[in-house]
Amino acid sequence: MTCAAKVATDSALDEEDYREECELPEEEHTESHAGTSGSGGYKFDTAADKEDIKTQRQAVWVLLKGVGSTLLRDGVNLTKISLPVRVFEPRSFLQRITDNWAYLDLLEIAADTVDPADRLKYLVAFVIGGLRRATSTLKPFNPIIGETAQSVYASGVTVAAEQISHHPPISSWDVRDQHNKFRFYGNGNWVASARGNSIKGQQSGRQACWFASDGATVSWELPPLHLRGIMWGERVLKYSGEIHFTDDLNDLSCVVHIDPQASTSFISSLWRSKKSAKQQDQIRGSLVQGERVLDTVTGCWLTHVEWERGVAGGKVNRLWDVQTSPVRTPQAIPSPLQSDSRFRQDLQFLEKGDQDASQEWKSKLEEVQRHDRRLRKEGLKH
Template identity: 25%
Template sequence: TRLPAPQQTSSGEFSLWSVLKQGIGKELSKITMPVVFNEPLSFLQRVTEYMEYAHLLDRACEEDDPVLRMQLWFWSHDSCQSTWCSSSPRIVAEQVSHHPPVSAFHAEADAWFFHGSVHPKLRFWGRSVEIQPKGTLTLELLRHGEAYTWTNVNCCVHNLISGQLWIEQYGAMEIINHVTGHKGVLNFKAGGGSAGKDLHKVEGFVLDKDKKKLRFVYGRWTDLLKATDVASYEEYRAAFPAKFNRDDTRKKSGENGSAFSSPASSSRKMFSKLNSITSSFKISVDTEAAFEAEDEEEDEGGPIPRTISTYSVDIPNSYTLWEVTPRPPHSSEYYHFTLFAMGLNERDPASIDKIAPTDSRLRPDIRLLEEGDMDGAGCEKSRLEEKQRETRKSRKKHKGEWKSRWFEQGTNAFNGQPDWLYSGRYWERNYADVEEIF
């Protein structure tokens, strides 16, 4: 329920800017950031937080109804709080590319496999940063021989220059069952401000292969998710039309003074706060790529059913699919970690000699940061970064090629998209020729 030492606050935004201003126009990966702006977890450890509600996947595997399996899937993935996994799944993750940053992972339990890759694209809009999480995610339910694929929705961090930071997720997520043809379509609603009535709301439908609506699903991805039958939803909507508002798609720059303004004049100021949000995201930023203008991609999944806000009163015949597990006491003193996150860097004496020498739990800078030794953590962080640069130079000089170890580039068997596939060798525990990176 606690870390060895509480989080220490930064010494001020100006000091961070004094570091960043020397690197304008350069790759941020070549600049040593103050360790005080980090958290004691690596990005790969953050990827494992997909597993926080893995017990819902166990329940989904036990269901004979594919609609119930789809509903349980929704919140096993999109919930952001903490509970432990009933089937004790195991997960391996690897940074398979550094420029651009790509992380691949593979998790497995007795009844399912969950795998994918994450390679976020960043856009700076002056007062906010938008994160587009590229990459396919795949869930395989072994008992039913089913496979689901999807891509995560966008995330935006607001008030980078001034004011209170706040986060929202928005956009349409389409989950496809490649065996039965069922689809889950969720709309993560744009909040319209930190106090907006739609902030964190999510709504959607479970559809059959003929696009017939079977269930209406609604809630907040930070709190709870409910479901009801479509007839009850339609009846309630007809009886209380004043309670429903059309969901307007987020528009780009300039609408009602939104945060998506041009990054031109304020981009430098934005940098002074950018790294302060890495405690939540840990995303490596390549400056050149981050400012790259990309055209909006059209949705290839066909028309998505429009959804309606329904939160003032519960819809009749609704039942709760998921409700958040409270965070542990004093979470605010420890990086706002959930109970799950609190244990991600724990080293179990019984298994410490079985993990790979490249395991994140062995990183000395993260360990010292967790223990509150800021000076020691800063020195180790600088040493590791310099070690990486020297290794890269040596490899280039000798015309060597870096290759990922546990994952290989290939094609997703279910949607035909490029993907990073697990090689299946990690659990053999053969680390004899693993490169020493710490």
């Protein structure tokens, strides 16, 4: 029996059959470091997480009956298929994107920092800390083209976001300090593909922050992620790769490596594979001005960011700590545009717990969006 047929006819398919029929390998594991286990990453292991995961997996099995081996063997672009509302949270991606900016205090401190090198150190901590906050078992709704979201932080920093493209899905945002000390802006093209028991994705797109103190702009892009345990086993989110920060005006740059290669002796390297020599979840990088190394950053994207020489003349080294750094959440403004995410009927019904009505409205909105896309294509022909 083929994989597609097996999934389509057996609702009680277990994970062993799933792997065997679809020729999926076991998950790979590497040596642990710094309090992590297996291949590291953020573990979704709370009671609430496990309940959400259970509900998601039930919904995914139903989905698999329709797509069969295409999803399992070859993978599928998740931005191009309609998922059931059971796997969603009652927020749009435009609303959820602010989770990445939970340590906004660091961005505000950066704007008040005179030394451009110290400013960049705070910005690095702001971005790395954001990776830790962008963890959720549930998926946000894909924004509809033209959809907006407006909110404000207690400090007065405002957020304006808009969905500017349907396929590829691109979100744009503008975050401003009320005193015009900084402007944080950018766009995110969320790309995600599922294959077997995992999802690989990335919020690609340039992000930048302009600072009024000297007119400098620092830019960067987020690293790729790997979410394991979609269908069975432990659910784990892992980041890896590099983040490049650039301040051209002040000739500053910093490359932060996530899961860097460990420094090993010749003898120990004989006993370690290249993969297992990685320092799971650790970060390491150098702040450089021209050819000169100014400082070195270390830590872990799950727990902390520390600079060897620190800021303010070495008085502070650890700029972000998951245990002590305050988390900031913006609130929706009282009178938003009618295109605001909060007016979407599918989100409203899901928030009330009515999944049937939410699913019905989600299907209606998707059909409207497909119709509008056809009209735009026809318009381009004339």
